[in-house]
Amino acid sequence: MENFRNTYLTTNMKNIIGSLDQRERTVYIWGAGFSGLVLCHYLKKAGWKVTIYEKENRAGGKIQTLKTPFGPSETGANAIFLNYDGLELLKDLKLEIISAAPKLKRKLFLDNKISSPFKLSLLLRVLPRLLSKPPRITEGLSVADFFKPLLGQRIVHDYLSTVLGGVYATGAENLHFKSIFPEVQNTIQFKSYWDFFKTLIRHKKAQPQPEIKGSASFEGGMSVLVDRLYELHKDDIRLSSHEEFYPKKNTFICTDAQTASVMVANYAPAIASELKLVTYQHLSSVTVFLKRQIRDLHQCFGVLIPRGNKFLSSGILNNKAIFPINNPNVYAYTFISHEKLTPEEILKEIQHLQDDMTQDDIEFIQNNYWDRAIPLYNVNRSLAINRLHELTQTNKIGLFGNYVAGISLREMISAAKNFAQNNKFQGV
Numbered sequence: 234m235e236n237f238r239n240t241y242l243t244t245n246m247k248n249i250i251g252s253l254d255q256r257e258r259t260v261y262i263w264g265a266g267f268s269g270l271v272l273c274h275y276l277k278k279a280g281w282k283v284t285i286y287e288k289e290n291r292a293g294g295k296i297q298t299l300k301t302p303f304g305p306s307e308t309g310a311n312a313i314f315l316n317y318d319g320l321e322l323l324k325d326l327k328l329e330i331i332s333a334a335p336k337l338k339r340k341l342f343l344d345n346k347i348s349s350p351f352k353l354s355l356l357l358r359v360l361p362r363l364l365s366k367p368p369r370i371t372e373g374l375s376v377a378d379f380f381k382p383l384l385g386q387r388i389v390h391d392y393l394s395t396v397l398g399g400v401y402a403t404g405a406e407n408l409h410f411k412s413i414f415p416e417v418q419n420t421i422q423f424k425s426y427w428d429f430f431k432t433l434i435r436h437k438k439a440q441p442q443p444e445i446k447g448s449a450s451f452e453g454g455m456s457v458l459v460d461r462l463y464e465l466h467k468d469d470i471r472l473s474s475h476e477e478f479y480p481k482k483n484t485f486i487c488t489d490a491q492t493a494s495v496m497v498a499n500y501a502p503a504i505a506s507e508l509k510l511v512t513y514q515h516l517s518s519v520t521v522f523l524k525r526q527i528r529d530l531h532q533c534f535g536v537l538i539p540r541g542n543k544f545l546s547s548g549i550l551n552n553k554a555i556f557p558i559n560n561p562n563v564y565a566y567t568f569i570s571h572e573k574l575t576p577e578e579i580l581k582e583i584q585h586l587q588d589d590m591t592q593d594d595i596e597f598i599q600n601n602y603w604d605r606a607i608p609l610y611n612v613n614r615s616l617a618i619n620r621l622h623e624l625t626q627t628n629k630i631g632l633f634g635n636y637v638a639g640i641s642l643r644e645m646i647s648a649a650k651n652f653a654q655n656n657k658f659q660g661v
């Protein structure tokens with residue numbers, strides 16, 4: 234097991250791009266979003282001095298809990314899905330977490346109604362094919378290509394793309410297999426799908442497990458996390474910075490890839506053109522406060538919605554059910570959509586769920602829209618990231634952010650922790 238873990242750690246693609254020069258003790262980070270804050274936190278623990286430049290007048294980037302007259306509204310991450318490193322960090326920050334309410338049902342919108350994702354027909358389709366041989370794992374292989382022989386086109390569309398879309402904001406056709414399953418990257422051909430699933434399970438077991446699992450947030454919402462990191466490191470963070478970007482030794486850019494591309498264009502054009510290849514999905518995250526609850530979402534975590542039906546949303550979260558303490562008096566739902574939703578469209582979305590809902594049932598709508606919400610984990614991103622690892626070897630510039638080593642907060646925590654542990658400051 235230990236060997237397996239070491240092999241995984243030395244070959245995994247989930248690394249921060251760049252290196253540190255021991256001749257200069259200070260690390261300069263551009264961007265105080267979650268990636269910049271967490272990188273700063275671990276580098277300081279590893280003995281480095283850090284200065285962060287942030288252009289806005291607050292730290293946290295996409296993570297912010299807006300306080301509306303009717304309750305909280307998350308602009309970005311609604312929760313952190315705990316892994317070992319994530320929980321360790323939260324303990325280190327002395328943050329008290331609130332776990333998502335247990336036993337909430339997760340639903341899919343299938344055949345024009347909200348239903349359970351577990352169907353006998355699904356099992357009957359998959360079981361006989363588990364011992365069949367999957368496609369070879371090539372550089373261009375998509376997640377859909379890999380799973381289609383096992384699941385068939387319809388199940389890939391209705392189930393797999395919908396579930397992955399809830400994390401990656403795009404379907405299985407656009408997702409690069411090796412990026413989504415980095416733990417199997419050294420295998421070119423699995424004997425069977427069963428063999429593949431066994432590898433995933435073996436990898437999971439080799440990871441240290443957190444004593445608390447599942448989604449977690451904080452009383453007061455996700456701002457609590459970034460506010461705590463800011464509070465700890467505020468002497469090293471320059472908010473509302475108008476400092477012109479200039480790469481000194483040990484410079485890490487922790488913005489989105491497109492912004493990073495513009496920043497480095499004059500200094501490292503080759504890096505700039507690779508960064509341009511990382512593209513983004515725009516998203517709306519709309520919190521709707523209702524006077525009464527949506528009947529079919531009672532005791533539900535939420536519902537994921539396959540593309541190509543009457544909804545403009547790809548998922549709806551039932552905030553009150555998930556974190557009741559943060560939503561004691563309100564029925565609050567978050568609609569995630571690829572569209573920029575108008576108030577009329579939001580009402581229609583609610584009516585698709587329950588047709589007797591009217592404008593009068595809506596207390597308040599908080600509409601948050603991100604032009605570059607989620608980086609697309611497609612083959613172009615993967616090729617660009619590989620080339621960026623090579624290019625930065627001869628350059629002072631390092632890169633981190635949710636397009637580098639995983640979209641989710643827990644992946645960013647693990648990447649920053651590993652990087653700092655492998656690059657401790659050795660000087661005096």
Ligand SMILES: Cc1cc2nc3c(=O)[nH]c(=O)nc-3n(C[C@H](O)[C@H](O)[C@H](O)COP(=O)(O)OP(=O)(O)OC[C@H]3O[C@@H](n4cnc5c(N)ncnc54)[C@H](O)[C@@H]3O)c2cc1C
Nearest residue numbers: 264266267268287288294295309310311312634635641642
């Ligand atoms: C709607 C939505 C829901 C999500 N839900 C979840 C979830 O439930 N769980 C989860 O784990 N993840 C979730 N995520 C993902 C997660 O929120 C993001 O991956 C993460 O917050 C991104 O952090 P970042 O530091 O990479 O980027 P950002 O948050 O974009 O931070 C970049 C920072 O750089 C700054 N900056 C930009 N240009 C400059 C410049 N020139 N100079 C200085 N500073 C600059 C910006 O102001 C910003 O502060 C969600 C994302 C979205 C959009």
